Amino acid sequence: MPSPSQTLVPSRLPLVQAPMAGGPSTPELAAAVAAAGGLGYVAAGYLPPEALRERLDRTRALSSAPIGVNLFVPGPREADADAIARYAARLAHEAERFDVALGDPVWDDDAFAAKVDLVASAGVHTATFTFGPPPEAAVATLRRAGVVVGVTVTSRAEAEAAADAGADLLVVQGTEAGGHQGTFDPGEPNSTPLLSALEAVRSLGLPCVAAGGIATAEDVRRVLDAGAVAAQVGTAFLCTSEAGTSAPYRAALLEHRYADTVVTRAFSGRWARGLANRFALEHADAPGGYPQVHHLTRPLRAAATAAGDPDVPNLWAGTGWRSVRAEPVAEVVRRLTADL
Ligand SMILES: Cc1cc2nc3c(=O)[nH]c(=O)nc-3n(C[C@H](O)[C@H](O)[C@H](O)COP(=O)(O)O)c2cc1C
Incomplete structure:
Protein backbone atom coordinates (compact mmCIF):
# COMPACT_ATOMS: atom_id res chain seq x y z
CA MET A 1 0.00 0.00 0.00
CA GLY A 75 -6.35 38.35 -9.62
CA PRO A 76 -8.30 41.57 -9.14
CA ARG A 77 -9.05 43.71 -12.21
CA GLU A 78 -8.35 46.93 -10.40
CA ALA A 79 -5.00 48.57 -10.89
CA ASP A 80 -3.76 52.14 -10.71
CA ALA A 81 -3.99 53.04 -14.40
CA ASP A 82 -2.27 56.41 -13.86
CA ALA A 83 0.70 54.83 -12.10
CA ILE A 84 0.99 52.23 -14.89
CA ALA A 85 0.82 55.00 -17.53
CA ARG A 86 3.62 56.89 -15.74
CA TYR A 87 5.65 53.67 -15.67
CA ALA A 88 5.02 53.19 -19.41
CA ALA A 89 6.34 56.73 -20.04
CA ARG A 90 9.48 55.89 -18.07
CA LEU A 91 10.01 52.75 -20.15
CA ALA A 92 9.60 54.51 -23.52
CA HIS A 93 13.34 54.99 -24.03
CA GLU A 94 14.01 51.29 -23.36
CA ALA A 95 11.39 50.34 -25.94
CA GLU A 96 12.96 52.74 -28.46
CA ARG A 97 16.36 51.20 -27.87
CA PHE A 98 15.01 47.76 -28.84
CA ASP A 99 12.76 49.21 -31.54
CA VAL A 100 9.58 47.67 -30.09
CA ALA A 101 6.27 49.06 -28.90
CA LEU A 102 5.36 48.47 -25.26
CA GLY A 103 2.40 46.13 -24.76
CA ASP A 104 -1.15 47.08 -23.81
CA PRO A 105 -1.49 47.00 -20.03
CA VAL A 106 -4.72 44.97 -20.05
CA TRP A 107 -6.20 42.66 -17.45
CA ASP A 108 -7.01 39.08 -18.42
CA ASP A 109 -7.81 35.86 -16.61
CA SER A 246 17.07 31.29 -22.80
CA ALA A 247 20.79 31.58 -23.53
CA PRO A 248 21.32 35.01 -21.89
CA TYR A 249 19.42 33.86 -18.79
CA ARG A 250 21.59 30.72 -18.48
CA ALA A 251 24.78 32.71 -18.98
CA ALA A 252 23.79 35.28 -16.34
CA LEU A 253 23.20 32.47 -13.82
CA LEU A 254 26.30 30.43 -14.61
CA GLU A 255 28.70 33.37 -14.96
CA HIS A 256 27.39 35.09 -11.80
CA ARG A 257 26.87 38.23 -13.83
CA TYR A 258 24.75 39.90 -11.14
CA ALA A 259 25.70 40.03 -7.49
CA ASP A 260 22.43 38.88 -5.95
CA THR A 261 18.69 38.36 -6.27
CA VAL A 262 16.00 40.91 -5.51
CA VAL A 263 12.22 40.78 -4.98
CA THR A 264 10.66 43.20 -7.47
CA ARG A 265 7.43 44.15 -9.26
CA ALA A 266 9.33 45.86 -12.09
CA PHE A 267 8.71 43.14 -14.69
CA SER A 268 5.15 41.99 -14.07
CA GLY A 269 3.46 44.15 -11.43
CA ARG A 270 3.54 41.20 -9.00
CA TRP A 271 6.30 40.49 -6.50
CA ALA A 272 8.85 38.00 -7.80
CA ARG A 273 12.46 37.10 -7.03
CA GLY A 274 15.01 37.31 -9.79
CA LEU A 275 18.61 38.23 -10.47
CA ALA A 276 19.28 41.89 -9.65
CA ASN A 277 19.88 43.03 -13.23
CA ARG A 278 19.84 46.64 -14.39
CA PHE A 279 16.09 46.73 -15.09
CA ALA A 280 15.20 45.36 -11.64
CA LEU A 281 17.49 47.86 -9.91
CA GLU A 282 16.46 50.88 -11.99
CA HIS A 283 12.73 50.22 -11.50
CA ALA A 284 12.65 49.24 -7.84
CA ASP A 285 9.67 51.59 -7.34
CA ALA A 286 7.58 50.13 -10.21
CA PRO A 287 3.82 50.06 -9.61
CA GLY A 288 1.76 46.98 -8.82
CA GLY A 289 -0.88 45.67 -11.25
CA TYR A 290 -0.74 42.09 -12.50
CA PRO A 291 -1.12 41.10 -15.29
CA GLN A 292 -1.27 44.67 -16.66
CA VAL A 293 2.42 45.41 -16.05
CA HIS A 294 3.36 41.93 -17.32
CA HIS A 295 1.66 42.72 -20.64
CA LEU A 296 3.20 46.20 -20.73
CA THR A 297 6.81 45.00 -20.42
CA ARG A 298 6.48 41.71 -22.29
CA PRO A 299 7.58 42.92 -25.79
CA LEU A 300 10.54 44.70 -24.24
CA ARG A 301 11.65 41.62 -22.34
CA ALA A 302 11.23 39.42 -25.40
CA ALA A 303 13.21 41.82 -27.61
CA ALA A 304 16.04 42.07 -25.08
CA THR A 305 16.22 38.28 -24.80
CA ALA A 306 16.29 37.95 -28.59
CA ALA A 307 19.13 40.50 -28.68
CA GLY A 308 21.06 38.48 -26.08
CA ASP A 309 20.81 41.28 -23.48
CA PRO A 310 20.33 39.99 -19.89
CA ASP A 311 20.06 43.50 -18.37
CA VAL A 312 16.36 43.88 -19.24
CA PRO A 313 14.41 40.59 -19.08
CA ASN A 314 13.17 38.93 -15.90
CA LEU A 315 15.76 36.37 -14.80
CA TRP A 316 13.79 34.63 -12.06
CA ALA A 317 16.05 32.92 -9.55
CA GLY A 318 15.85 31.78 -5.94
CA THR A 319 18.40 32.53 -3.25
C1 LIG B 1 11.68 30.68 -13.80
C2 LIG B 1 10.63 30.38 -12.77
C3 LIG B 1 9.30 30.33 -13.15
C4 LIG B 1 8.31 30.03 -12.20
N1 LIG B 1 7.02 29.89 -12.61
C5 LIG B 1 6.09 29.44 -11.75
C6 LIG B 1 4.79 29.09 -12.19
O1 LIG B 1 4.46 29.15 -13.38
N2 LIG B 1 3.89 28.67 -11.26
C7 LIG B 1 4.22 28.55 -9.94
O2 LIG B 1 3.37 28.15 -9.14
N3 LIG B 1 5.45 28.84 -9.50
C8 LIG B 1 6.39 29.27 -10.37
N4 LIG B 1 7.66 29.51 -9.93
C9 LIG B 1 7.96 29.33 -8.49
C10 LIG B 1 8.20 27.86 -8.18
O3 LIG B 1 7.01 27.14 -8.16
C11 LIG B 1 8.89 27.64 -6.83
O4 LIG B 1 8.16 28.25 -5.80
C12 LIG B 1 10.32 28.14 -6.81
O5 LIG B 1 10.99 27.83 -8.00
C13 LIG B 1 11.04 27.52 -5.65
O6 LIG B 1 12.22 28.23 -5.37
P1 LIG B 1 13.62 27.94 -6.11
O7 LIG B 1 13.49 28.54 -7.45
O8 LIG B 1 14.59 28.64 -5.23
O9 LIG B 1 13.81 26.44 -6.17
C14 LIG B 1 8.68 29.82 -10.85
C15 LIG B 1 10.02 29.88 -10.48
C16 LIG B 1 10.99 30.14 -11.41
C17 LIG B 1 12.43 30.16 -10.97
Whole structure:
Protein backbone atom coordinates (compact mmCIF):
# COMPACT_ATOMS: atom_id res chain seq x y z
CA MET A 1 0.00 0.00 0.00
CA PRO A 2 1.40 3.43 -0.83
CA SER A 3 1.51 5.80 2.17
CA PRO A 4 -0.86 8.82 2.06
CA SER A 5 2.05 11.14 1.20
CA GLN A 6 3.10 8.86 -1.69
CA THR A 7 -0.43 9.00 -3.03
CA LEU A 8 -0.30 12.79 -3.00
CA VAL A 9 3.28 13.03 -4.31
CA PRO A 10 3.34 9.83 -6.34
CA SER A 11 7.02 9.79 -7.36
CA ARG A 12 9.71 7.43 -6.08
CA LEU A 13 11.69 10.37 -4.69
CA PRO A 14 10.24 13.22 -2.58
CA LEU A 15 11.37 15.75 -5.16
CA VAL A 16 9.04 17.90 -7.24
CA GLN A 17 10.06 19.96 -10.26
CA ALA A 18 8.61 23.43 -9.83
CA PRO A 19 6.35 24.53 -12.66
CA MET A 20 8.18 27.40 -14.41
CA ALA A 21 5.98 29.31 -16.81
CA GLY A 22 7.41 31.67 -19.39
CA GLY A 23 9.98 29.40 -21.04
CA PRO A 24 11.97 27.21 -18.63
CA SER A 25 9.26 24.54 -18.19
CA THR A 26 9.21 22.11 -21.09
CA PRO A 27 7.72 18.67 -21.65
CA GLU A 28 11.31 17.40 -21.85
CA LEU A 29 12.06 18.81 -18.38
CA ALA A 30 8.96 17.27 -16.81
CA ALA A 31 9.61 13.90 -18.46
CA ALA A 32 13.29 13.87 -17.47
CA VAL A 33 12.44 14.67 -13.84
CA ALA A 34 9.90 11.85 -13.86
CA ALA A 35 12.42 9.45 -15.39
CA ALA A 36 14.91 10.37 -12.66
CA GLY A 37 12.36 9.53 -9.95
CA GLY A 38 10.85 12.95 -9.20
CA LEU A 39 7.46 14.49 -10.02
CA GLY A 40 7.41 16.54 -13.22
CA TYR A 41 5.15 19.54 -13.78
CA VAL A 42 3.64 21.28 -16.77
CA ALA A 43 3.34 25.06 -16.28
CA ALA A 44 0.03 26.31 -17.67
CA GLY A 45 0.57 30.00 -16.88
CA TYR A 46 0.53 32.38 -19.91
CA LEU A 47 -0.29 29.56 -22.33
CA PRO A 48 -3.44 29.68 -24.45
CA PRO A 49 -5.50 26.49 -23.94
CA GLU A 50 -4.44 25.01 -27.32
CA ALA A 51 -0.77 25.45 -26.44
CA LEU A 52 -1.37 23.87 -23.04
CA ARG A 53 -3.03 20.90 -24.73
CA GLU A 54 0.03 20.45 -26.95
CA ARG A 55 2.37 20.60 -23.93
CA LEU A 56 0.30 18.02 -22.10
CA ASP A 57 0.18 15.73 -25.15
CA ARG A 58 3.92 16.03 -25.69
CA THR A 59 4.65 15.35 -22.02
CA ARG A 60 2.42 12.27 -22.19
CA ALA A 61 4.25 11.12 -25.32
CA LEU A 62 7.56 11.38 -23.46
CA SER A 63 6.48 9.88 -20.14
CA SER A 64 3.76 7.65 -18.74
CA ALA A 65 4.55 8.71 -15.15
CA PRO A 66 2.06 10.76 -13.12
CA ILE A 67 2.46 14.49 -13.79
CA GLY A 68 1.26 17.74 -12.28
CA VAL A 69 -0.04 20.93 -13.87
CA ASN A 70 0.08 24.42 -12.39
CA LEU A 71 -2.39 27.23 -13.03
CA PHE A 72 -2.47 30.95 -12.16
CA VAL A 73 -5.61 32.03 -10.29
CA PRO A 74 -6.89 35.30 -11.82
CA GLY A 75 -6.35 38.35 -9.62
CA PRO A 76 -8.30 41.57 -9.14
CA ARG A 77 -9.05 43.71 -12.21
CA GLU A 78 -8.35 46.93 -10.40
CA ALA A 79 -5.00 48.57 -10.89
CA ASP A 80 -3.76 52.14 -10.71
CA ALA A 81 -3.99 53.04 -14.40
CA ASP A 82 -2.27 56.41 -13.86
CA ALA A 83 0.70 54.83 -12.10
CA ILE A 84 0.99 52.23 -14.89
CA ALA A 85 0.82 55.00 -17.53
CA ARG A 86 3.62 56.89 -15.74
CA TYR A 87 5.65 53.67 -15.67
CA ALA A 88 5.02 53.19 -19.41
CA ALA A 89 6.34 56.73 -20.04
CA ARG A 90 9.48 55.89 -18.07
CA LEU A 91 10.01 52.75 -20.15
CA ALA A 92 9.60 54.51 -23.52
CA HIS A 93 13.34 54.99 -24.03
CA GLU A 94 14.01 51.29 -23.36
CA ALA A 95 11.39 50.34 -25.94
CA GLU A 96 12.96 52.74 -28.46
CA ARG A 97 16.36 51.20 -27.87
CA PHE A 98 15.01 47.76 -28.84
CA ASP A 99 12.76 49.21 -31.54
CA VAL A 100 9.58 47.67 -30.09
CA ALA A 101 6.27 49.06 -28.90
CA LEU A 102 5.36 48.47 -25.26
CA GLY A 103 2.40 46.13 -24.76
CA ASP A 104 -1.15 47.08 -23.81
CA PRO A 105 -1.49 47.00 -20.03
CA VAL A 106 -4.72 44.97 -20.05
CA TRP A 107 -6.20 42.66 -17.45
CA ASP A 108 -7.01 39.08 -18.42
CA ASP A 109 -7.81 35.86 -16.61
CA ASP A 110 -5.22 33.72 -18.44
CA ALA A 111 -8.10 31.62 -19.90
CA PHE A 112 -8.51 30.13 -16.44
CA ALA A 113 -11.83 28.28 -16.79
CA ALA A 114 -10.95 26.74 -20.17
CA LYS A 115 -7.64 25.53 -18.81
CA VAL A 116 -9.24 24.01 -15.69
CA ASP A 117 -11.60 22.05 -17.97
CA LEU A 118 -8.69 20.94 -20.11
CA VAL A 119 -6.65 19.83 -17.10
CA ALA A 120 -9.64 17.90 -15.73
CA SER A 121 -9.79 15.84 -18.91
CA ALA A 122 -6.03 15.38 -19.38
CA GLY A 123 -5.41 12.52 -16.94
CA VAL A 124 -2.94 14.46 -14.79
CA HIS A 125 -2.28 13.49 -11.20
CA THR A 126 -2.21 16.90 -9.52
CA ALA A 127 -3.24 20.46 -10.29
CA THR A 128 -1.64 23.18 -8.19
CA PHE A 129 -2.74 26.80 -8.08
CA THR A 130 -0.81 29.93 -7.35
CA PHE A 131 -1.83 33.57 -6.61
CA GLY A 132 -4.85 32.51 -4.60
CA PRO A 133 -7.21 29.73 -3.61
CA PRO A 134 -8.97 28.18 -6.60
CA PRO A 135 -12.69 28.99 -6.97
CA GLU A 136 -15.14 26.36 -5.73
CA ALA A 137 -16.21 25.40 -9.25
CA ALA A 138 -12.62 24.65 -10.30
CA VAL A 139 -12.03 22.45 -7.25
CA ALA A 140 -15.29 20.59 -7.89
CA THR A 141 -14.42 19.98 -11.56
CA LEU A 142 -10.97 18.63 -10.69
CA ARG A 143 -12.29 16.51 -7.80
CA ARG A 144 -14.84 14.86 -10.08
CA ALA A 145 -11.97 14.00 -12.41
CA GLY A 146 -9.93 12.48 -9.56
CA VAL A 147 -7.22 15.16 -9.73
CA VAL A 148 -5.36 16.04 -6.50
CA VAL A 149 -5.67 19.77 -5.77
CA GLY A 150 -2.72 21.74 -4.36
CA VAL A 151 -2.47 25.43 -3.46
CA THR A 152 0.67 27.54 -3.05
CA VAL A 153 0.67 29.38 0.27
CA THR A 154 3.12 31.68 2.03
CA SER A 155 1.48 32.09 5.45
CA ARG A 156 -0.81 30.48 8.01
CA ALA A 157 -3.77 32.65 6.93
CA GLU A 158 -3.34 31.61 3.29
CA ALA A 159 -3.01 27.96 4.34
CA GLU A 160 -6.31 28.21 6.24
CA ALA A 161 -8.01 29.75 3.20
CA ALA A 162 -6.56 27.00 0.99
CA ALA A 163 -7.87 24.35 3.38
CA ASP A 164 -11.31 26.00 3.31
CA ALA A 165 -11.19 25.97 -0.50
CA GLY A 166 -10.68 22.19 -0.39
CA ALA A 167 -6.93 21.82 -0.97
CA ASP A 168 -5.58 18.26 -0.59
CA LEU A 169 -2.04 19.56 -0.48
CA LEU A 170 -0.18 22.79 0.28
CA VAL A 171 2.85 24.04 -1.61
CA VAL A 172 4.50 26.14 1.09
CA GLN A 173 6.64 28.80 -0.55
CA GLY A 174 9.28 30.74 1.38
CA THR A 175 10.68 34.16 0.49
CA GLU A 176 13.80 32.39 -0.86
CA ALA A 177 11.84 31.14 -3.90
CA GLY A 178 12.67 32.18 -7.43
CA GLY A 179 9.87 33.54 -9.62
CA HIS A 180 6.53 34.97 -8.60
CA GLN A 181 5.48 34.80 -5.00
CA GLY A 182 2.20 32.96 -4.58
CA THR A 183 0.84 35.49 -2.06
CA PHE A 184 -2.95 35.81 -2.23
CA ASP A 185 -2.77 39.57 -1.59
CA PRO A 186 -0.48 41.02 -4.25
CA GLY A 187 0.08 44.19 -2.20
CA GLU A 188 2.87 43.11 0.09
CA PRO A 189 5.93 40.98 -0.73
CA ASN A 190 6.41 37.75 1.21
CA SER A 191 9.38 37.98 3.54
CA THR A 192 8.77 34.80 5.55
CA PRO A 193 11.55 32.20 5.27
CA LEU A 194 10.53 28.71 4.20
CA LEU A 195 11.21 26.95 7.52
CA SER A 196 9.14 29.54 9.43
CA ALA A 197 6.27 29.18 6.95
CA LEU A 198 6.38 25.38 7.26
CA GLU A 199 6.28 25.68 11.04
CA ALA A 200 3.34 28.12 10.87
CA VAL A 201 1.15 25.83 8.77
CA ARG A 202 2.15 22.47 10.27
CA SER A 203 -0.70 22.16 12.78
CA LEU A 204 -3.31 22.35 10.00
CA GLY A 205 -2.33 18.76 9.23
CA LEU A 206 -2.34 19.05 5.43
CA PRO A 207 0.60 17.51 3.55
CA CYS A 208 3.11 20.21 2.64
CA VAL A 209 5.48 20.40 -0.31
CA ALA A 210 8.26 22.86 0.55
CA ALA A 211 9.53 25.40 -2.02
CA GLY A 212 12.11 28.16 -1.97
CA GLY A 213 15.88 28.26 -2.13
CA ILE A 214 16.33 24.47 -2.05
CA ALA A 215 19.65 24.01 -3.83
CA THR A 216 21.57 21.20 -2.11
CA ALA A 217 21.02 17.74 -0.63
CA GLU A 218 21.24 19.32 2.84
CA ASP A 219 18.45 21.74 1.95
CA VAL A 220 16.24 18.83 0.83
CA ARG A 221 17.01 16.90 4.01
CA ARG A 222 16.21 19.97 6.14
CA VAL A 223 12.70 20.50 4.72
CA LEU A 224 11.87 16.80 4.98
CA ASP A 225 13.05 16.84 8.60
CA ALA A 226 10.78 19.87 9.12
CA GLY A 227 7.81 17.74 8.09
CA ALA A 228 7.45 18.41 4.35
CA VAL A 229 6.39 15.42 2.23
CA ALA A 230 8.59 16.64 -0.65
CA ALA A 231 10.88 19.43 -1.78
CA GLN A 232 9.85 21.52 -4.80
CA VAL A 233 12.78 22.87 -6.78
CA GLY A 234 12.83 25.37 -9.61
CA THR A 235 16.07 27.35 -9.93
CA ALA A 236 18.26 24.24 -9.67
CA PHE A 237 16.77 22.97 -12.96
CA LEU A 238 17.14 26.23 -14.92
CA CYS A 239 20.44 25.35 -16.58
CA THR A 240 19.69 21.72 -17.37
CA SER A 241 19.80 20.75 -21.03
CA GLU A 242 16.11 19.80 -20.84
CA ALA A 243 14.89 23.23 -19.65
CA GLY A 244 13.74 25.94 -22.05
CA THR A 245 15.72 28.71 -20.32
CA SER A 246 17.07 31.29 -22.80
CA ALA A 247 20.79 31.58 -23.53
CA PRO A 248 21.32 35.01 -21.89
CA TYR A 249 19.42 33.86 -18.79
CA ARG A 250 21.59 30.72 -18.48
CA ALA A 251 24.78 32.71 -18.98
CA ALA A 252 23.79 35.28 -16.34
CA LEU A 253 23.20 32.47 -13.82
CA LEU A 254 26.30 30.43 -14.61
CA GLU A 255 28.70 33.37 -14.96
CA HIS A 256 27.39 35.09 -11.80
CA ARG A 257 26.87 38.23 -13.83
CA TYR A 258 24.75 39.90 -11.14
CA ALA A 259 25.70 40.03 -7.49
CA ASP A 260 22.43 38.88 -5.95
CA THR A 261 18.69 38.36 -6.27
CA VAL A 262 16.00 40.91 -5.51
CA VAL A 263 12.22 40.78 -4.98
CA THR A 264 10.66 43.20 -7.47
CA ARG A 265 7.43 44.15 -9.26
CA ALA A 266 9.33 45.86 -12.09
CA PHE A 267 8.71 43.14 -14.69
CA SER A 268 5.15 41.99 -14.07
CA GLY A 269 3.46 44.15 -11.43
CA ARG A 270 3.54 41.20 -9.00
CA TRP A 271 6.30 40.49 -6.50
CA ALA A 272 8.85 38.00 -7.80
CA ARG A 273 12.46 37.10 -7.03
CA GLY A 274 15.01 37.31 -9.79
CA LEU A 275 18.61 38.23 -10.47
CA ALA A 276 19.28 41.89 -9.65
CA ASN A 277 19.88 43.03 -13.23
CA ARG A 278 19.84 46.64 -14.39
CA PHE A 279 16.09 46.73 -15.09
CA ALA A 280 15.20 45.36 -11.64
CA LEU A 281 17.49 47.86 -9.91
CA GLU A 282 16.46 50.88 -11.99
CA HIS A 283 12.73 50.22 -11.50
CA ALA A 284 12.65 49.24 -7.84
CA ASP A 285 9.67 51.59 -7.34
CA ALA A 286 7.58 50.13 -10.21
CA PRO A 287 3.82 50.06 -9.61
CA GLY A 288 1.76 46.98 -8.82
CA GLY A 289 -0.88 45.67 -11.25
CA TYR A 290 -0.74 42.09 -12.50
CA PRO A 291 -1.12 41.10 -15.29
CA GLN A 292 -1.27 44.67 -16.66
CA VAL A 293 2.42 45.41 -16.05
CA HIS A 294 3.36 41.93 -17.32
CA HIS A 295 1.66 42.72 -20.64
CA LEU A 296 3.20 46.20 -20.73
CA THR A 297 6.81 45.00 -20.42
CA ARG A 298 6.48 41.71 -22.29
CA PRO A 299 7.58 42.92 -25.79
CA LEU A 300 10.54 44.70 -24.24
CA ARG A 301 11.65 41.62 -22.34
CA ALA A 302 11.23 39.42 -25.40
CA ALA A 303 13.21 41.82 -27.61
CA ALA A 304 16.04 42.07 -25.08
CA THR A 305 16.22 38.28 -24.80
CA ALA A 306 16.29 37.95 -28.59
CA ALA A 307 19.13 40.50 -28.68
CA GLY A 308 21.06 38.48 -26.08
CA ASP A 309 20.81 41.28 -23.48
CA PRO A 310 20.33 39.99 -19.89
CA ASP A 311 20.06 43.50 -18.37
CA VAL A 312 16.36 43.88 -19.24
CA PRO A 313 14.41 40.59 -19.08
CA ASN A 314 13.17 38.93 -15.90
CA LEU A 315 15.76 36.37 -14.80
CA TRP A 316 13.79 34.63 -12.06
CA ALA A 317 16.05 32.92 -9.55
CA GLY A 318 15.85 31.78 -5.94
CA THR A 319 18.40 32.53 -3.25
CA GLY A 320 20.22 29.25 -3.96
CA TRP A 321 21.13 30.42 -7.48
CA ARG A 322 24.90 30.29 -6.87
CA SER A 323 24.67 26.47 -6.77
CA VAL A 324 23.18 26.26 -10.28
CA ARG A 325 25.21 24.18 -12.71
CA ALA A 326 24.85 23.22 -16.35
CA GLU A 327 23.98 19.56 -15.91
CA PRO A 328 21.42 17.08 -17.19
CA VAL A 329 18.27 16.72 -15.07
CA ALA A 330 19.28 13.25 -13.88
CA GLU A 331 22.45 14.68 -12.34
CA VAL A 332 20.58 17.49 -10.53
CA VAL A 333 18.11 14.95 -9.11
CA ARG A 334 20.96 12.67 -8.05
CA ARG A 335 22.80 15.55 -6.36
CA LEU A 336 19.72 16.88 -4.54
CA THR A 337 18.63 13.48 -3.25
CA ALA A 338 22.09 12.19 -2.31
CA ASP A 339 21.31 12.38 1.45
CA LEU A 340 18.04 10.42 1.35
C1 LIG B 1 11.68 30.68 -13.80
C2 LIG B 1 10.63 30.38 -12.77
C3 LIG B 1 9.30 30.33 -13.15
C4 LIG B 1 8.31 30.03 -12.20
N1 LIG B 1 7.02 29.89 -12.61
C5 LIG B 1 6.09 29.44 -11.75
C6 LIG B 1 4.79 29.09 -12.19
O1 LIG B 1 4.46 29.15 -13.38
N2 LIG B 1 3.89 28.67 -11.26
C7 LIG B 1 4.22 28.55 -9.94
O2 LIG B 1 3.37 28.15 -9.14
N3 LIG B 1 5.45 28.84 -9.50
C8 LIG B 1 6.39 29.27 -10.37
N4 LIG B 1 7.66 29.51 -9.93
C9 LIG B 1 7.96 29.33 -8.49
C10 LIG B 1 8.20 27.86 -8.18
O3 LIG B 1 7.01 27.14 -8.16
C11 LIG B 1 8.89 27.64 -6.83
O4 LIG B 1 8.16 28.25 -5.80
C12 LIG B 1 10.32 28.14 -6.81
O5 LIG B 1 10.99 27.83 -8.00
C13 LIG B 1 11.04 27.52 -5.65
O6 LIG B 1 12.22 28.23 -5.37
P1 LIG B 1 13.62 27.94 -6.11
O7 LIG B 1 13.49 28.54 -7.45
O8 LIG B 1 14.59 28.64 -5.23
O9 LIG B 1 13.81 26.44 -6.17
C14 LIG B 1 8.68 29.82 -10.85
C15 LIG B 1 10.02 29.88 -10.48
C16 LIG B 1 10.99 30.14 -11.41
C17 LIG B 1 12.43 30.16 -10.97
